[in-house]
Every structure is written in structure tokens, then in C-alpha cells.
Amino acid sequence: MDVFKSNVDVLSKLLPPHLLAPRVGIVCGSGLSTLATCMRGIVEIPYNDLEGFVHSTVPGHKSSLAFGLIGEGEGVPVVAMLGRFHPYEGHVLSSVVYPIRLMAHLGVKDIIITNAAGSLRPSIPVGTIVVIQDHIALPLLTGLNPLLGPPFSPKHARFVPLSDAYSRPLRLAAFRAAHALGLERDALAEGTYTWVSGPTYETPAEGRFLRNAGGDVVGMSTVPEVVAARDEGMNVLVLSLVTNLVVIPDGYRSVREEVEAEIAGQSIVRAPTPTVSHEEVLSVGKQKADVMKSLVAEIIGRLPRA
């Protein structure tokens, strides 16, 4: 298609032939750009050199595509997005998912999408890698969907089912890879990703709402990429790294009680409500980057070679 032609021309000039048709795609989440260092013979191409690519403005996201090989022998050709685009940056959804469509055009069949996420459950602590089995996406349900408008091409479907969006074989591969690497059982969990538009982090009531709705983790990305990848017929694996616990106190602590205690000459000392920051998110990403990297490399090394 025309929207890919100039990029295919650029890539053909810059890449050796064995990297031109990647089989696997990776999207690196916040603070996880070093995932791509599990590839060998890396060629990195800045988004600025590619048409249709916007710029990633979020700290912890680089702005380039990296091509390389993973696995023994000839290796599997892989392309990784070092830095993704989020709707909250002001990017339209067609731009957010354009790199995913380019990956499909180049030949990617399996895509591993990673992200940093907040946990909605104390049973899923910071540092856990959650293998996503489903999602709840309020923005999709209420009209922020990358498939709004005419189908991407006459070959693309009008209606795309998402009941099987998260590939069972790839989820199995993730747990087998974790076992092979000797990771502790608790290092990995399974769960449902809830997508919010951001860039605000959740209020306690919103956190409770998402948890009660069945969510396990929450983040501001990934789902548009999953939708586009499914529209392209790719097999999708999503790995969420829990970087923080979403603040969900059991209930609101009454300020009336505090004032009444004050009037009665007593005092109630209360700790301030904790907040989350992107610095905290990036710091956990940094600490866990090596485990994520080994896991991704092990999963890719185990995929059937085409």
C-alpha cells in the first residue's frame, strides 16, 4: 500500500536483506527500551527518518525502530519499537497504531507488547510481570477506537472480534519460558488490563471501580496496538510490568471526624495519601528490565521457525 512505500524504500536502503522481513515485533513500554538489547546485529532507525511516525514525547520512551536477530543459529528477525505513542500525547489513534500496521506489512506474525502498569490488587505486587489474558477498555467502548472510520483497506474486516485477542499459544509460551529461566512462580501472574486514556493517574474511587469491574492492572497504552494487531491478523502477547500499586484505601477517612476530634481537644494524626509518579514507574522498569529482557528473548527463541 502507498502509506508504506516510502518507508519500505528507506528500510531497504538501510537494512541488510536478512532483517528486512521481521517475523516478530516488540513494543517496549515505559522504561523498557533496553529490551531490544537482547537482539544481535542491531540496526536502529530514528522515527524522524520514517514517514507516518510521530515522536514519542514521554520520558523513558526512545523514538526509533530497532531491527535485529534473536535466538540460536540463524536467529529470528525481529523489529522493536523503542518508544510508543499514546493518545494522551495528542496523537490521533491512526498515528498511535501506524507502526503496528507497518510491522504487519513487513511480515510480522507474532507481536509482544510490553507496558508499565499499576496493580489494582495487593496480590499482584510491584515487580510482577502480568501475562495479559483480556482487557477492559472504557475508551474503546465509548468511542475512542482505532478502527473507527472506513476499514484500513478493502482487505481489512469491518468488524473485528476480540474474544480471542490474547493468543493462548503465546501465553503458554510465556509461562514455559519463565519456567525454563528458573523464575519464581510469583514472578509471573495472569490478569486483565484496563485501559484508561490518562495522563492522570486514577483517583482511589476510579481504582476501586476498575478493580470491581474485574481489572487486575491499569495503564494508558497497549489496547489500541492490540486492536490494530488483531485487525492485521497478528498473534498478540501482552506483558505488563507492575511498577506501582494503585492507591485504593478501603474507604474515605472522614474529615468531619477529624474536626470533631479537634473540637473535643483530641488530635488524629493521619499519614498523607500516597501518590504515584512517572519517576517511580521508570525506576521499577529499570530494576526489572533484565528479567523482562530474558523472558522476551526466551519466548521468541521458543517460537516455531517459519
Ligand SMILES: O=P(O)(O)O[C@H]1O[C@H](CO)[C@@H](O)[C@H]1O
Ligand atoms: O504503557 P506504557 O507506555 O508502558 O507507560 C505507562 O507509564 C506511563 C505513566 O507512568 C503511561 O504512559 C502508562 O501507560
